[in-house]
Amino acid sequence: MAVHDQSYAAWTGAYTSRWARIRAIVGMELVQAFSNLWLLLLLILAFMIVSGWLIILFFAATQQVLPPFAIGNRLYRDGFYNLGVANLFFFSMILMLLAATMGASLIARDRRHNALVMYFSRAITRLDYLAGKFLALSAFLLTATFGPGLLLWLVVTGMGPERLTFGQRLGDLGAIALHSLILVLPVSAMVLAFSSFTRRTYVAAILWVTFFFASWIFSTVLQGTLKEDWPKLISWMSLAAHLGDLCYPVRGLSGKRVLDCGWVEPFSILGSVTVLSLLLVWRRLRSVEALE
Amino acid sequence: MIVRAERLNKWYGRVIALNEVTLSIGPGITGLLGPNGAGKTSFLRIVIGLMRESGGEIRVLGERPWNNPGLAVRIGYCPEHDGFYEWMTGREFVAALARIRGVRDGRAAAREAIEAVRLSEVADRRIATYSRGMRQRLKLAQAVAHRPEFLVLDEPLTGCDPIVRQELIALIRGLAAEGKSVLVSSHVLHEIEALTRTIAVVHRGRLVAEGEVSEIRALIDRHPHTVKVRTDRPRELAARLASDGDVVEIRFEDGAVWLRTPRPDAFYAKLPAAALEAGAAVEEISSPDDNLEAVFRYLTEA
Numbered sequence: 001m002a003v004h005d006q007s008y009a010a011w012t013g014a015y016t017s018r019w020a021r022i023r024a025i026v027g028m029e030l031v032q033a034f035s036n037l038w039l040l041l042l043l044i045l046a047f048m049i050v051s052g053w054l055i056i057l058f059f060a061a062t063q064q065v066l067p068p069f070a071i072g073n074r075l076y077r078d079g080f081y082n083l084g085v086a087n088l089f090f091f092s093m094i095l096m097l098l099a100a101t102m103g104a105s106l107i108a109r110d111r112r113h114n115a116l117v118m119y120f121s122r123a124i125t126r127l128d129y130l131a132g133k134f135l136a137l138s139a140f141l142l143t144a145t146f147g148p149g150l151l152l153w154l155v156v157t158g159m160g161p162e163r164l165t166f167g168q169r170l171g172d173l174g175a176i177a178l179h180s181l182i183l184v185l186p187v188s189a190m191v192l193a194f195s196s197f198t199r200r201t202y203v204a205a206i207l208w209v210t211f212f213f214a215s216w217i218f219s220t221v222l223q224g225t226l227k228e229d230w231p232k233l234i235s236w237m238s239l240a241a242h243l244g245d246l247c248y249p250v251r252g253l254s255g256k257r258v259l260d261c262g263w264v265e266p267f268s269i270l271g272s273v274t275v276l277s278l279l280l281v282w283r284r285l286r287s288v289e290a291l292e
Numbered sequence: 293m294i295v296r297a298e299r300l301n302k303w304y305g306r307v308i309a310l311n312e313v314t315l316s317i318g319p320g321i322t323g324l325l326g327p328n329g330a331g332k333t334s335f336l337r338i339v340i341g342l343m344r345e346s347g348g349e350i351r352v353l354g355e356r357p358w359n360n361p362g363l364a365v366r367i368g369y370c371p372e373h374d375g376f377y378e379w380m381t382g383r384e385f386v387a388a389l390a391r392i393r394g395v396r397d398g399r400a401a402a403r404e405a406i407e408a409v410r411l412s413e414v415a416d417r418r419i420a421t422y423s424r425g426m427r428q429r430l431k432l433a434q435a436v437a438h439r440p441e442f443l444v445l446d447e448p449l450t451g452c453d454p455i456v457r458q459e460l461i462a463l464i465r466g467l468a469a470e471g472k473s474v475l476v477s478s479h480v481l482h483e484i485e486a487l488t489r490t491i492a493v494v495h496r497g498r499l500v501a502e503g504e505v506s507e508i509r510a511l512i513d514r515h516p517h518t519v520k521v522r523t524d525r526p527r528e529l530a531a532r533l534a535s536d537g538d539v540v541e542i543r544f545e546d547g548a549v550w551l552r553t554p555r556p557d558a559f560y561a562k563l564p565a566a567a568l569e570a571g572a573a574v575e576e577i578s579s580p581d582d583n584l585e586a587v588f589r590y591l592t593e594a
Contacts, residue, residue, distance in 0.1 A: 015365050015394030015438075024391035024398070114375035121340050121363035121369035122393045252398070 012270060021124050025132025026139060033102045033140045042098050050089070050148040053079060054155055073172050073248045081145070082241045084257065089218065091145065092237040095187055096212045098144055103137045103191030106206035107281070112199040112214050116285075123218050126285040130192075130278065137188040146180035171249055179244035186240065186270045189277035196284045212236055229260050239266045293355060294319055294442055294473045295339055301347035302334045302497075311335040311497040312348070317475060323505070324477040325483035326494035332477040333372060335494065336446050339475065340369045353442060362534050365394050372446040372477075374427055378420040382411060382430050385419060390437040405437035409463060424576075425456030432460070435468060443467060445476040449483045453574050456462045461486045480579045481508060482560055512554035517541060517556040520578050521563075522548040528570035536562055548576075 011203040033039055083090045110116050119129050153173055156162075164172075167177065190211070195204040222231030232238045242258040243266050259266065295317040303311040309331045320438065324331050337343040341364055343356035350356070355363045376385060383402050390405070390434035391398035406415045409429040414422065422430065428448060435443060445464065445528055449457050458485050464487055468474050478484050484491055493501040493508060523529050530542045533551060537558045541552035553559040567574050 008432070016391075016396050018361070020396075021394050024388065027391075028388045109377075113377060114371070114373050115377065116375075117342065117369075117371045117373075118375040118389060119392065120342050121367075121371070123364040124392060125359060125361060128361075167359065244307055 001034065002212065015123070018124075021122075022132045022135065023126050025119075026127065026136040029102075029133065029136035030140060033136075036101070039098060039101055039140075040100070042094055045145075046091070046094050047082065047143040047146050047151070049083065050152050054153060057159075057246070058157070073175065075156065076149060076152065076172065076176055076179070077245050077248055079181065080149065081244055084237075089241050091183065091239045092240060094144060095141055095183055096209065098141055099137065099187045099191045100208050102140055103188060104195050104202040104208060106133045106137060106194040107151060107192060107199045107285075108198050108204045111196075112201075126282060130282055130285060133192055134188055137192065138184050141184040141188060142180055145183050146177060149176040149180060166170075173180075175247040175249070178247040181269070182243045183240050186277075188217040188272045189274040189281075193277035193280045196281045232259050233261075233265060233269060239270050242266050243270065266291075293351075295475065296349070296351045297348065299348040300335070300345055300350055302327050302331070302337065302338060303346045307309050308497050310338070313494070313497075313499045315492055315499055315502065317473075317492070318490075319472040319473045320490065321464070321476065321488035323378075323488050323491035324475060324494065325479070325481060325484050325491050325508070326477075327479050329496075330479075330494045332479075332494055333446055333469075333496040334497075336444050336475065336477055337368075339355075340364070340367050344370075365438060368438065368440035368443045368472075370431045370435040370443070370445040370448055372450065374431070376419045376427070376430070379409060379418060381416050381418055382406065382422070382426075382433070383415040385430065386437050387436050389434045393438045395438045401437045401439075402433070405433040408436060408467075409433045410459075412491060424451050425453065425459070428452060428456065428460060429463075432463065436472075443472050443474045445474065447477055447479070449478065451576055451578065454567075454577060457577070458484070481505070482579065513591070516552045516554050517559070518579060519551050519556075519559065520548050520554065520576075521551065521574060522576040523567070523572040523574045525570055525572040529567055529572040529574075532560070532566040532570045533562065536566075538562065 057075075081089075082093050084092075110119070120126070124132075150173075153169075153176055157169055191204070191208050194207040194211075195201075197207065198204050219231045219235035219238065221234075222234065223229070238258050239244055242261075243263060245258055246263050293316050294500050295315070300310050300313040301308070301314075301482045311331075312331075313331075313335065318472060324332050324335065327565045332351065333344065338345050339352055339357060341352075341360055344358045344416060352363060353366055355527055357363055359368075380388070385406055385552060387398035387402035390401040393400045401527050402415075406412055409432045409434060411426060411429045414426055419427070432448065433443075435445070443464075448464065461483075464474060464476065474487075476484070476487055489505050489507050491502065492499060492507060519531065526544055526547070530539075530544075530549045530551065533539050536558075538555050539551045540554060541550075551559070562579070563574075
């Protein structure tokens with residue numbers, strides 16, 4: 001009869017850090033996202049806007065008198081991130097679609113595939129899981145916002161006609177990064193919250209898209225009915241566009257602000273929604289049996 | 293002790309899943325036996341830190357399991373239900389989970405684990421194409437990829453055909469032989485018996501017995517054993533099995549043959565040969581809880 005060694009020795013090997021484990025979740029989700037053709041097409045669309053601007057700027061640079069949009073940092077504000085008509089901002093729409101496609105599936109899919117058990121039986125906490133999913137979605141959305149913005153900034157820095165100090169250029173870059181984060185972070189949190197409500201990705205996506213357009217429709221209808229400005233604060237797009245606008249130091253022509261208020265009210269609204277959404281997801285993740 | 297539970301309770305709202313369970317589990321393989329809904333999965337999930345106990349105390353490898361990532365890296369868990377990303381290959385899946393578990397070289401760990409469960413040939417195929425047996429092996433691979441000291445396996449043999457069942461049993465015993473402690477749950481005594489002599493029996497959230505499997509076996513054998521066999525030729529297989537006299541009742545339902553036998557050992561020993569003779573491809577063997585229920589009732593009343 002074979003006598004097997006049944007004693008156990010304590011584990012002495014080294015494991016990676018907590019951050020490395022979160023990064024593993026982010027990496028897995030990003031690989032998945034970048035292999036999705038629809039998401040890639042939307043990303044290309046974001047970069048096409050930059051390409052369009054670069055062509056326009058190339059021809060503008062050959063003129064003796066520069067057009068207004070080529071001076072100062074209005075190019076990033078009105079011409080790029082806040083480009084749109086009738087309070088419908090083009091970049092917000094791209095983000096909305098990207099978030100609906102990638103973000104809606106992040107938790108809903110794990111619930112559908114019973115993968116939460118696989119995650120939480122590992123050396124990660126609910127908070128690590130939430131951080132991983134949130135960072136994955138945010139990082140992906142940043143490739144559609146900060147990526148094109150950075151490209152535009154690089155080309156304008158290299159070939160732009162405006163004479164700026166290093167500090168001013170760095171300030172523009174910081175403003176672009178901040179504007180991108182303002183666009184991305186609340187969206188990521190909100191979409192994750194919707195994703196945690198259901199096992200079906202399409203339901204989460206529909207909930208998010210409905211919320212997004214409902215906020216715009218209510219805002220527009222109330223503005224028209226009440227003839228007042230405060231309903232603009234209901235519109236998700238207006239809030240993000242206004243806060244983003246405030247990131248840039250005024251240089252050249254200031255242009256019209258999206259909202260007639262400071263940063264406090266929009267920041268409070270978007271900040272509260274972001275925090276509440278993340279708290280909601282965390283609360284739902286605390287109880288695996290409830291999710292199952 | 294690997295696991296020490298003291299008056300452990302778990303409630304889901306007003307439903308009680310574990311009721312004052314006091315249990316000690318030592319090194320080696322331990323079976324956790326009980327019918328569906330007995331509280332096995334709840335107990336296992338508390339052991340691995342997936343759920344928090346509602347009352348009582350539990351120590352696993354000397355530590356509290358809830359919210360303890362340091363302990364989680366020392367435990368491997370194979371859940372009852374599949375939890376795969378079907379679009380991934382088996383290798384990608386095991387590597388990704390190993391990285392999430394904290395293993396530096398996820399691919400190397402995955403390669404080693406996949407070899408250990410003998411899944412190398414299909415490791416680069418999408419999980420969606422895997423058979424039941426392959427899926428069970430994959431679940432085992434992800435559980436052992438980070439070389440845990442303690443393995444917790446929730447119904448690892450459910451729904452497997454006899455050949456896969458034998459292979460998995462050999463695999464689990466092999467893992468134990470390497471020095472890992474294993475806690476394995478099942479609602480089929482025959483499965484547990486093939487793995488270990490040490491068992492704990494739970495029923496309706498209570499620990500009703502613990503000790504040597506032979507004692508439970510004696511009780512079980514007093515009650516006819518029901519076995520459901522799903523095959524493409526149920527009538528031919530039933531005819532072969534009935535001819536030996538080990539089967540006292542046969543019925544055909546849901547495309548499967550249901551057999552009752554007073555001698556389960558002899559029945560299970562003859563089943564593969566009978567299937568071969570009948571030319572029947574056995575897709576699934578399962579044993580409902582009817583026979584165990586009687587024993588559990590007896591134990592509870594005692």
